[in-house]
Amino acid sequence: MLPEKQAVKDLAALGGWGRYPLADTRAVRPERARGLTPVGEHCLARGLGRAYGDAALLSGGTLVLTERLNRFLAFDPESGVVRAEAGVTLKDLLEALVPRGWFVPVTPGTKNCTLGGCLAADVHGKNHHREGTFSNHVPEFEIVLADGSRQTARRGDDLFWATAGGMGLTGLASELTLQMTPVETAFMRVRHTRSKDLDRTIELLTDPGHDARYTVAWIDCLAGGRNLGRGIFMAGEHALRSEVSLRVANPLSVPFRRQKPFPMDLPGWALNPTTIKAFNLVYDWAKGRRTEFVCDYDQFFYPLDGIQGWNRMYGKRGFLQYQYVLPTATAREGTRLVLERLSQAKKASFLAVLKRFGPQGEGWLSFPTEGLTLALDIPFSDGLLTFLDELDDIVLSHGGRLYMAKDARMKPAVLRSGYPRLGDFCEFKKSIDPEGRFDSDMARRLGLCH
Amino acid sequence: MPLSPGPVLVLGATSAIARSVALALAAKGCSLVLAGRDEPELERIKSDLEIRCGVSVSHLVFDAEDETSHKAFWAQAEVDHGPFKGVVLAFGYLGDQQRAQEDWGEARSVLERNFVSAASILHVVAQSMETRGEGWIVVLSSVAGDRGRMSNYVYGSAKGGLTIFLQGLRSRLQKAGVHVMTVKPGPVDTAMTFGMDRLPLLADPQTVGKAIVAGLAQGKDVLYVPTPWRLIMFVLRSVPEKIFKKTSL
Ligand SMILES: Cc1cc2nc3c(=O)[nH]c(=O)nc-3n(C[C@H](O)[C@H](O)[C@H](O)COP(=O)(O)OP(=O)(O)OC[C@H]3O[C@@H](n4cnc5c(N)ncnc54)[C@H](O)[C@@H]3O)c2cc1C
Ligand SMILES: NC(=O)c1ccc[n+]([C@@H]2O[C@H](COP(=O)([O-])OP(=O)(O)OC[C@H]3O[C@@H](n4cnc5c(N)ncnc54)[C@H](OP(=O)(O)O)[C@@H]3O)[C@@H](O)[C@H]2O)c1
Numbered sequence: 001m002l003p004e005k006q007a008v009k010d011l012a013a014l015g016g017w018g019r020y021p022l023a024d025t026r027a028v029r030p031e032r033a034r035g036l037t038p039v040g041e042h043c044l045a046r047g048l049g050r051a052y053g054d055a056a057l058l059s060g061g062t063l064v065l066t067e068r069l070n071r072f073l074a075f076d077p078e079s080g081v082v083r084a085e086a087g088v089t090l091k092d093l094l095e096a097l098v099p100r101g102w103f104v105p106v107t108p109g110t111k112n113c114t115l116g117g118c119l120a121a122d123v124h125g126k127n128h129h130r131e132g133t134f135s136n137h138v139p140e141f142e143i144v145l146a147d148g149s150r151q152t153a154r155r156g157d158d159l160f161w162a163t164a165g166g167m168g169l170t171g172l173a174s175e176l177t178l179q180m181t182p183v184e185t186a187f188m189r190v191r192h193t194r195s196k197d198l199d200r201t202i203e204l205l206t207d208p209g210h211d212a213r214y215t216v217a218w219i220d221c222l223a224g225g226r227n228l229g230r231g232i233f234m235a236g237e238h239a240l241r242s243e244v245s246l247r248v249a250n251p252l253s254v255p256f257r258r259q260k261p262f263p264m265d266l267p268g269w270a271l272n273p274t275t276i277k278a279f280n281l282v283y284d285w286a287k288g289r290r291t292e293f294v295c296d297y298d299q300f301f302y303p304l305d306g307i308q309g310w311n312r313m314y315g316k317r318g319f320l321q322y323q324y325v326l327p328t329a330t331a332r333e334g335t336r337l338v339l340e341r342l343s344q345a346k347k348a349s350f351l352a353v354l355k356r357f358g359p360q361g362e363g364w365l366s367f368p369t370e371g372l373t374l375a376l377d378i379p380f381s382d383g384l385l386t387f388l389d390e391l392d393d394i395v396l397s398h399g400g401r402l403y404m405a406k407d408a409r410m411k412p413a414v415l416r417s418g419y420p421r422l423g424d425f426c427e428f429k430k431s432i433d434p435e436g437r438f439d440s441d442m443a444r445r446l447g448l449c450h
Numbered sequence: 451m452p453l454s455p456g457p458v459l460v461l462g463a464t465s466a467i468a469r470s471v472a473l474a475l476a477a478k479g480c481s482l483v484l485a486g487r488d489e490p491e492l493e494r495i496k497s498d499l500e501i502r503c504g505v506s507v508s509h510l511v512f513d514a515e516d517e518t519s520h521k522a523f524w525a526q527a528e529v530d531h532g533p534f535k536g537v538v539l540a541f542g543y544l545g546d547q548q549r550a551q552e553d554w555g556e557a558r559s560v561l562e563r564n565f566v567s568a569a570s571i572l573h574v575v576a577q578s579m580e581t582r583g584e585g586w587i588v589v590l591s592s593v594a595g596d597r598g599r600m601s602n603y604v605y606g607s608a609k610g611g612l613t614i615f616l617q618g619l620r621s622r623l624q625k626a627g628v629h630v631m632t633v634k635p636g637p638v639d640t641a642m643t644f645g646m647d648r649l650p651l652l653a654d655p656q657t658v659g660k661a662i663v664a665g666l667a668q669g670k671d672v673l674y675v676p677t678p679w680r681l682i683m684f685v686l687r688s689v690p691e692k693i694f695k696k697t698s699l
Contacts, residue, residue, distance in 0.1 A: 007641070007644045007645030007646075008645055009644055009645040010647075029641075029644050031464075031466055031640070031641045032464070032488065032491050033490065033491065033494060034490070068466070070498075071494045071495060071497065071498035072497060072498045072501035072502060073494065073497050073498075073501075074497060074501070075501045082501075085494075092502075095502075096501060096502045
């Protein structure tokens with residue numbers, strides 16, 4: 001059958017998860033596999049729009065929404081290998097496969113994202129130091145190229161390593177194969193350790209004695225002076241059957257929780273340093289209390305997913321995420337400087353997360369490199385963009401780079417100095433997409449292959 | 451009415467609403483037979499339902515417009531996969547009202563695919579279930595069939611005809627212990643409506659699918675989804691024709 005004529009929908013003022021910047025675009029939304037094909041002069045795949053900035057935006061072009069191409073195609077309960085369309089979400093995978101004893105191998109802090117989006121951003125989770133990025137668990141995928149042809153990309157192919165982390169610029173990923181991780185339960189055994197300052201936080205993250213499969217540290221950005229970098233170190237392991245209370249009849253199922261929608265846009269002033277400080281204190285106290293406990297995977301991996309549309313609490317102006325990684329040698333020094341600047345400027349971040357990355361993967365534009373990564377949310381305010389440019393200087397002078405899936409504002413030069421394989425990427429893109437059909441507002445802003 | 455796990459035949463199984471109804475049925479343990487014209491898509495939906503819900507699913511080629519094939523189609527499907535506990539009829543075609551006004555071919559196709567073809571296959575299914583004395587039938591009609599409006603009366607009349615057909619069929623089959631539920635959705639966010647603007651109370655197919663299966667389990671005769679449409683259509687039906695004809699709804 002021929003691909004049917006696809007209806008086009010106008011989308012005005014569409015944003016990413018941070019709701020800055022906004023763009024006027026159009027979209028198609030194929031419901032059949034063969035409908036996934038490039039349209040118009042410029043187009044771009046969009047999953048659930050969880051990238052924060054303009055990675056999944058294309059002003060004046062056409063977005064190809066993948067959300068309806070979300071069918072599971074094959075699953076082998078023996079090996080845990082699953083094949084699915086790119087619009088399948090991590091939530092879908094968890095709901096279908098955790099009851100059968102298989103967990104997603106790598107997960108970002110939200111389960112509301114698609115396999116295509118996870119591949120294109122080559123996402124990382126709390127287990128990066130042990131298990132690498134998402135693409136590390138993908139034996140192969142299928143992708144629709146600019147000329148409409150479908151190709152299978154296997155590890156070792158240029159197409160594979162250009163696409164993993166390539167932010168949608170190589171084509172429309174259509175199907176992925178993923179190796180899931182075996183688990184005995186849907187629960188996590190978690191340990192929280194308070195840390196008084198940055199040195200201690202880094203020690204907890206790097207010391208093998210404290211290590212676990214999943215580690216992360218939550219940092220109080222408002223603390224300065226002696227307390228700079230204080231926080232809570234969180235370590236988690238998938239709980240074994242014997243570690244889950246016998247009262248839990250089915251240890252592979254998680255109680256259903258209704259999402260509470262975030263009711264409205266909060267006015268911008270609601271998140272000033274004082275309110276954040278109050279929030280931090282409460283959070284700090286609550287999390288610090290129990291040091292070792294068992295909780296379900298939603299509570300451990302996706303605390304924010306429980307509040308639907310929580311991004312609206314940042315008000316109409318939206319917010320920015322800022323995430324960098326610094327190499328091990330300079331990470332301590334660089335992070336200290338960044339935290340000092342943050343605590344001085346009172347540009348408080350609601351959430352600051354510090355995490356150790358293991359060795360770099362092979363994706364050409366894949367973000368994680370060995371060292372420490374810090375991620376912050378910052379509500380939009382006047383002067384914020386200049387402030388972040390100053391942070392960029394610290395990151396670059398310490399040999400680091402920024403994460404495109406979180407970015408909405410870095411300058412082209414910042415990208416260039418952080419990603420040495422940019423040249424290879426653009427050369428390859430030219431060979432498979434000579435007209436530059438796949439494009440995004442982010443690529444235009446960053447001069448990525450432009 | 452408790453849903454028994456027996457096989458359910460879904461006609462027009464590639465429709466987004468059908469897919470979500472199938473998912474909700476599979477989640478309750480029903481095995482499924484998916485029927486439609488687009489085989490590669492049916493295969494994908496089949497594997498999806500099998501993997502998500504662990505039920506057994508088959509698929510069959512079915513063309514609603516090929517009415518002469520309906521009797522044999524049903525007979526064969528019953529032999530291979532039946533006896534069916536339930537049938538979901540979801541195929542339909544919105545068409546283009548403007549084009550339908552200018553081109554009889556389009557108008558005819560809208561009437562055919564929403565009403566005549568549906569009546570044809572229901573004719574066969576009804577006889578069989580009536581003889582057997584059990585089963586249920588769920589049919590996707592539309593709020594559009596509740597009152598003729600200038601903006602979509604061709605589609606509306608086909609769905610209206612279908613609604614009346616189902617009223618009679620329900621009464622007939624009730625005597626034999628077969629339940630018929632008419633579903634009247636408002637606008638649903640599917641390929642049928644994507645790109646149209648100003649759609650009131652646009653519902654997502656997932657919600658609609660769950661509501662349909664819940665309505666079926668409650669033994670509803672007529673189900674408006676989302677529920678406010680029951681009231682809205684009541685009001686719309688109450689407006690005197692003298693006034694209604696002057697509107698451009
Ligand atoms: C609360 C929250 C926490 C997060 N935590 C983390 C984290 O811990 N680690 C991490 O790495 N990321 C994290 N992220 C970022 C998020 O995981 C990524 O942005 C991911 O790409 C979002 O997936 P999506 O389906 O929403 O993609 P979108 O946002 O829709 O798209 C993201 C990019 O992927 C491309 N893309 C999408 N689908 C396809 C496809 N089928 N083919 C080709 N390209 C495609 C788009 O063009 C775009 O460039 C977090 C985001 C949120 C909101
Ligand atoms: N979406 C709405 O707003 C809305 C509102 C009220 C009522 N409805 C009704 O709900 C039902 C499902 O709608 P939807 O929105 O899910 O539509 P959809 O996704 O556009 O699906 C329409 C379906 O009809 C099938 N079909 C059309 N002609 C056929 C034929 N000759 N033989 C077999 N199948 C045929 C198509 O199957 P193929 O794969 O073979 O093309 C397709 O699966 C329809 O009856 C529709 O009228 C929809």
